[in-house]
Amino acid sequence: MTWTDEELVARSIRGDADSFNELILRWERPIYALAYRQIGREEDARDVCQETFLRAYRALGGFRGQAKFSSWLYRIALNLCRDWLRRERRAPVVQAPEGVDLVELAAAREPSESIEDLVARQDLSRSIERAMAVLPEEQRTAIILKEYHGLTFQEIADLVGCPLSTVKTRLYQGLTVLRRELAKHGTVETRL
């Protein structure tokens, strides 16, 4: 039987350790991906991911279910990412490519992907990472939550605490900047 997140939370509160493990299994990758895209550093993203679950576990008793568990978790992770960025006083790190490591390439390759396709995808990935690092934090957050986590405008608005129209504006502005940045590096063509 598959439990919902909220059911697993209730079971965890009652002392079922396996239920919280199940929640971690479900959400560790999305939370890690969110943290990585926010701060751009693999090691720190893992730390943020771990800290997110630790805080969630400690505060589990206070979770009343007004919001979805995932939204609650995202909020914790975003706060931690914001703290990290402010502590480091800098924009997200763009990890510089150091040549092409065939071993890493092969590990990252999708089963149906050729090495050439993989290299092209990684080049594009780095271009996007660079372009995203240019964005102001609130625009980057909006794009990450929308593009990579599929949240609705309303969910993003609730999560970051701003009006829905502001979320749309941030998305539009962010995508426009991205288009310009990617065009600057020849990744996309633009007619504007």
Added chain:
Amino acid sequence: MAYLYDDITPVERSMFESHLAGCARCSDELDELRGVRTHLAAWRPPKPAFAFSTSAAHESAAATTSAARRSWREIPVWAQVAAAMLLVGVSAGIANLNVHYGSDGLTIRTGWTDVARGFSRAGDDAQLKLRAANDGTPWRSELTALEQRLRGEMRSSVAAAPAATPARDDEIMRRVRDMIAASERRQDRELALGVANVVRDVNASRAGDLARIEHTLGALQTSTGAELIKQRQQMVNYLTQVSLRR
């Protein structure tokens, strides 16, 4: 934005599509933003190597002995009973437990005092003396009841064992999936190493070939130069002879 992300009501969609049909600028911009979104899909975080395993994180978060409690719960009841009985037996041995049932009733005595002083006498250690009021052997029925209860628990624990199987199956499946994923990663790495070796061999071979070609060209140049000098010398000799004849 709402149209771009398909987070829009049907009415709004219809209105916007009507507008798009007559507005080339908006249509172009929409296409470009879609293009950006397509590119964004290429950005994937590196695969995490979670040192943070699920149970480890939880246990450290809880900072309790939940794992110990869980593993204790996983031990069947009959084994727990057997362990408890063993513990009682060992404790009794250590405490030098003496049980005596005679005409004066049931006497339980512990401690390492002199046995010869008799069971009925009050000892220096803890001594418990129970007397049966009516029946001569009341403890037999109690022991029988205890035995039946233990047997019942053992039977129920055996019957309950299959119920725990799905959770264990899930755990096993998860481990198997992890092992398969690890195996795939290992194969990918081996493949990559193989590719790297091939690339290295090709490069070494190419460098060797280039060196040989260079050497051959050098030899050719040397021999060609010598030939040219020889021909030039012959030409000079010939011209000298001709001029002398004249």
